[in-house]
Amino acid sequence: SQQGEEDPQALSIQEGENATMNCSYKTSINNLQWYRQNSGRGLVHLILIRSNEREKHSGRLRVTLDTSKKSSSLLITASRAADTASYFCATCDTGGFKTIFGAGTRLFVKA
Amino acid sequence: DVKVTQSSRYLVKRTxxxxxLECVQDMDHENMFWYRQDPGLGLRLIYFSYDVKMKEKGDIPEGYSVSREKKERFSLILESASTNQTSMYLCASRRQGAGYEQYFGPGTRLTVT
Known part of the structure; x- marks a missing residue:
């Protein structure tokens, strides 16, 4: 069963704009992770936020986590054409082993 | 840098x-995973392995088996390939523990005709 569900499914923006993607999940988690996938390639880990954290930054990425609403958001600031990819959220359960991925958001950044 | 390699990028097999499908990682990670990825369904876990010779079923193990004889290598076996196993297969590894990210290989796009 899918745990994380991303919203929107697809997003198209102009270079320089910010991109926001949301993720909702159903059960208690140990942490939530965001990954990026370029077309036809494997996933690359972007950022991990633990259940006791509310916000985390990494370069142009900002992730928030609201455990009361069981939701997370990924903000990419000042987007570039090279940010065009699919973005997945993934939750790791409190048991600590299984990581469950959502279906992803496809981001297209127009130059 | 962690490196996860998969034996083939593209594979065409008959029913x-x-x-x-072979996966090798070079960072001495205990945990390894096999997923399949289909449009609109995200990644679905087929099998995972805590450590050498240990394996656990994921969400969709039917039609698959795995082997982990050495720590660095995790093999996925399709006993009798079927057309509904046409998919992208992704291998990943992770250090033991919940607080670590997974490292993915480049994927194998398998077509069964």
């Missing part, structure tokens, strides 16, 4: 063939 009924036995198919081996």
């Amino acid at each position: 009924g063939e036995k198919v081996f």
Whole structure:
């Protein structure tokens, strides 16, 4: 069963704009992770936020986590054409082993 | 840098063939995973392995088996390939523990005709 569900499914923006993607999940988690996938390639880990954290930054990425609403958001600031990819959220359960991925958001950044 | 490699980028097999997908990681990670990725369904876990010779079923193990004889290598086996196993297969590894990210290989796009 899918745990994380991303919203929107697809997003198209102009270079320089910010991109926001949301993720909702159903059960208690140990942490939530965001990954990026370029077309036809494997996933690359972007950022991990633990259940006791509310916000985390990494370069142009900002992730928030609201455990009361069981939701997370990924903000990419000042987007570039090279940010065009699919973005997945993934939750790791409190048991600590299984990581469950959502279906992803496809981001297209127009130059 | 962690490196996860998969034996093939593209593979075409016939229905009924036995198919081996190999995954190797070079960072001494305890945990390894096999996923399949289909449009609109995200990644679905087929099998995972805590450590050498240990394996656990994921969400969709039917039609698959795995082997982990050495720590660095995790093999996915399709005993008798079927057309509904046409998919992208992704291998990943992770250090033991919940607080670590997974490192993915480049994927194998398998077509069963």
